Amino acid sequence: MLEFFRNLFDSSSFMPHGHCYLWQSDILGLTVLGDGLTGVAYFTLPLMLFYIVKKRVDLMHRNVFILFGTFIMACGTTHFIDIWTIWQPTYRLAGTVTFITGIISIISAVALYKAVPQILTIPSNRQLEEANKLLLAEIAKKENAQAELRQVNDELEMRVQRRTAQLIRLNRELEKEIEVRKEAERNLINKNGELIRINGDLDNFVYCASHDLKTPIVNAEGLVTALREEVSIESPQVNELFIRLDGSVQQMHRTIQDLSDVSALQKVSNTTHLKSLPLSAVLNEVKTDLAENIRQTKTQIITDFRASDAVWFTHKNLKSVLYNLISNAIKYHSSERTPVIKISTEDAGDYILLTVADNGIGIDLKKHEKKIFSLFKRLQDNVEGSGVGLFIVKRIMENSQGRVEVESQVGKGSAFKLYFQKRTTPDTYAG
Amino acid sequence: MKQLRGVLLIDDNDTSNFLNQRLLKRVQLTDNIKVLNNGRQAFDYMAALSQQTKVKANQDIKPELILLDINMPVMDGFEFLELYQELPEDFRRDILIAILSTSSHPQDTGKANFYNAYYITKPLTIEKIEMLLDMHYATSE
Numbered sequence: 001m002l003e004f005f006r007n008l009f010d011s012s013s014f015m016p017h018g019h020c021y022l023w024q025s026d027i028l029g030l031t032v033l034g035d036g037l038t039g040v041a042y043f044t045l046p047l048m049l050f051y052i053v054k055k056r057v058d059l060m061h062r063n064v065f066i067l068f069g070t071f072i073m074a075c076g077t078t079h080f081i082d083i084w085t086i087w088q089p090t091y092r093l094a095g096t097v098t099f100i101t102g103i104i105s106i107i108s109a110v111a112l113y114k115a116v117p118q119i120l121t122i123p124s125n126r127q128l129e130e131a132n133k134l135l136l137a138e139i140a141k142k143e144n145a146q147a148e149l150r151q152v153n154d155e156l157e158m159r160v161q162r163r164t165a166q167l168i169r170l171n172r173e174l175e176k177e178i179e180v181r182k183e184a185e186r187n188l189i190n191k192n193g194e195l196i197r198i199n200g201d202l203d204n205f206v207y208c209a210s211h212d213l214k215t216p217i218v219n220a221e222g223l224v225t226a227l228r229e230e231v232s233i234e235s236p237q238v239n240e241l242f243i244r245l246d247g248s249v250q251q252m253h254r255t256i257q258d259l260s261d262v263s264a265l266q267k268v269s270n271t272t273h274l275k276s277l278p279l280s281a282v283l284n285e286v287k288t289d290l291a292e293n294i295r296q297t298k299t300q301i302i303t304d305f306r307a308s309d310a311v312w313f314t315h316k317n318l319k320s321v322l323y324n325l326i327s328n329a330i331k332y333h334s335s336e337r338t339p340v341i342k343i344s345t346e347d348a349g350d351y352i353l354l355t356v357a358d359n360g361i362g363i364d365l366k367k368h369e370k371k372i373f374s375l376f377k378r379l380q381d382n383v384e385g386s387g388v389g390l391f392i393v394k395r396i397m398e399n400s401q402g403r404v405e406v407e408s409q410v411g412k413g414s415a416f417k418l419y420f421q422k423r424t425t426p427d428t429y430a431g
Numbered sequence: 432m433k434q435l436r437g438v439l440l441i442d443d444n445d446t447s448n449f450l451n452q453r454l455l456k457r458v459q460l461t462d463n464i465k466v467l468n469n470g471r472q473a474f475d476y477m478a479a480l481s482q483q484t485k486v487k488a489n490q491d492i493k494p495e496l497i498l499l500d501i502n503m504p505v506m507d508g509f510e511f512l513e514l515y516q517e518l519p520e521d522f523r524r525d526i527l528i529a530i531l532s533t534s535s536h537p538q539d540t541g542k543a544n545f546y547n548a549y550y551i552t553k554p555l556t557i558e559k560i561e562m563l564l565d566m567h568y569a570t571s572e
Contacts, residue, residue: 211502211533211534214533214534214553215444215447215533215553216446218447218533218553218554219444219446219447219450219554221554222446222450222554223446223450226450226453260535
């Protein structure tokens with residue numbers, strides 16, 4: 001083997017190939033020319049192939065191209081060697097080159113074989129053109145659609161802008177409206193504060209006035225009594241004057257007492273404590289206070305507290321309400337029949353309903369409904385009364401989130417219905 | 432009616448004092464009625480009395496009953512009661528104090544209770560005095 005390569009360029013033991021052509025110049029020329037042209041072509045083609053490979057960086061199967069270039073170049077070399085061996089018989093070199101060419105050819109063939117399936121999938125130009133056309137049509141369609149979409153989009157945007165403008169306008173109007181309302185609310189709060197203040201002042205005024213007036217009236221009462229004791233004249237005229245003087249002082253005293261009752265009621269209402277009160281016990285206290293009136297008028301009081309025998313209230317207020325209603329019922333009894341007062345309870349949802357019904361002279365509600373619970377309004381002229389009782393009843397009930405209603409028929413009697421709020425949440429009234 | 436050692440009337444209203452004095456005299460509750468016009472005068476008077484060790488001739492007699500108005504100028508009834516608490520207990524022991532007022536406001540009656548004072552609403556009458564004395568001497572004896 002080493003021997004072979006040492007003698008690669010040895011030509012001493014062979015005849016030049018030209019001997020085969022018998023050195024005939026026509027064959028020699030034709031062979032040399034043919035081999036030369038082929039060799040030149042075989043060297044030119046790979047250069048172009050390499051050039052293509054270099055320029056087209058996107059080229060697929062670059063290896064195949066390069067192998068083919070190399071293979072063709074190798075073939076070219078064999079042709080030049082053939083020319084060379086016509087005169088120089090270096091057949092060992094020629095065989096080696098041909099062998100190397102054969103190896104490269106086989107490698108190229110294998111490489112091409114491997115690339116065939118992929119190369120087959122490479123679309124032809126026409127196919128590409130067709131595809132291109134289709135694509136262009138598609139693109140045109142898409143562009144159309146996009147244009148349409150853009151138009152719709154523009155319209156939408158316009159609408160949104162219009163709507164937004166409208167909304168902003170509306171919002172501004174609303175803000176203005178809110179401002180106006182806030183202003184009104186502020187005014188209301190101010191007015192309310194003012195009213196509360198005025199009301200407080202008025203309460204205070206009534207309280208102070210009634211209190212300050214009490215002393216001189218009490219004194220006047222005492223002075224009249226003292227005067228009567230000191231004056232010993234037995235004269236019917238003087239006596240009459242005393243009686244009228246007494247009456248006037250008494251009346252003043254009563255009015256002032258009522259006034260101070262009313263103002264005390266307004267002052268006390270928020271500092272009192274509520275508890276569950278047994279109706280029959282409180283009623284008995286009232287009966288004791290009114291015992292004389294009940295005895296004189298022979299009034300019968302019938303009770304029915306089966307539905308509820310207690311209300312959630314303050315003792316003082318419950319007593320005051322019962323006292324006022326029962327004393328009214330006695331005061332306005334009918335002279336035609338024995339006075340009967342029926343007091344009963346009912347369950348009325350959120351309320352306990354306490355009814356005080358009498359068989360007295362009754363009230364003409366059509367005429368007097370508005371006046372009946374007003375301060376210092378008396379519907380009857382011939383009965384002693386100051387017109388404070390029902391006002392107090394109404395005020396107490398309303399201060400305690402309850403209410404009072406009245407039903408009446410002239411000549412038959414009246415029924416006052418008191419709605420006491422049931423104890424809702426124990427916490428509300430704790431402490 | 433029980434006879435008292437002395438009565439002190441404290442009221443700024445002359446007519447009230449006149450009428451009350453007249454009533455007390457008529458029922459002969461006491462021979463010694465002292466009238467003062469406000470809490471300040473009354474306190475000064477009582478303080479001076481508390482410092483006398485022995486009762487001398489011509490000197491004021493320590494009252495057994497004080498009738499006290501609430502609304503008075505200079506010093507009102509409750510302010511008087513507040514100061515009065517500071518006088519020696521021995522001195523105060525045999526003195527009965529009752530507020531005499533036109534007010535029946537719970538705030539006022541409550542305050543009177545706080546100072547251990549009785550409460551009478553005006554006008555003063557024989558019955559009211561009798562009731563007061565009965566109540567006091569029944570509980571203290």
